[in-house]
Amino acid sequence: MTDAHSADADGEGDAEAEADADFGAVELDFGETGRIPAIAQDADTGDVLMLAYVTPEAVERTRETGLAHYYSRSREELWQKGSTSGHVQHVREVRADCDGDALLYLVEQEGGACHTGYESCFYRTLDGEVVGEKAFDPDDVYE
């Protein structure tokens, strides 16, 4: 009995997976779905702002523009965070995890990350207690 994490140990060995992509020195494993989760973290406060999914194209666009791009599973398309709201994320650094199947975007967030108006999408505990701060009024931002 080992931890799952040690079981699929040596991440770099997953090179033969379905969808791989080379970005700089780290090989990413996009697996069968062609997308992996990306966590956006406020580079200054350390707050975890949101989790969304990225395709190789989304990562490429993020690196080219310096603005966080993700892939919408419901709309099946690339999107730039803040394209309507103006609440863009300036990406200071992108980190990969040990297995290359998750990313961490260190960002400077304009406005708030969450469409509900909170700074972070993780504004509630599982018990429903609100622990986050409001950054804006969504009625002013979305029509």
Added chain:
Amino acid sequence: MTDAHSADADGEGDAEAEADADFGAVELDFGETGRIPAIAQDADTGDVLMLAYVTPEAVERTRETGLAHYYSRSREELWQKGSTSGHVQHVREVRADCDGDALLYLVEQEGGACHTGYESCFYRTLDGEVVGEKAFDPDDVYE
């Protein structure tokens, strides 16, 4: 053109999804796969330590024991982080995101979170620069 996040807005409305589960006041949407990503964040330093997946059972066990549990996709089973290595995560708080399809575990990490010996699995930039700190020597922990 709206953000994907505003497109599937009012998270609580996804109640009719394939696999739902009630934990306290927040309804989680485990979707077709029956699992959602959970981010472990160091409750003191704010460092993002790892990303893994959870099933309703994993969340239940986490709440019952106060120790982080996840679901291993490769081994298709529930696992407790640190069950072999001793590097358990004491969960101080669990937060849900706006759509109820991602969790944030605020944890006190014993040892290091990553099987490579680093404090965090996100110890490298996409360019391969090592930015993380070593917490232990994996040869001493895993046989």
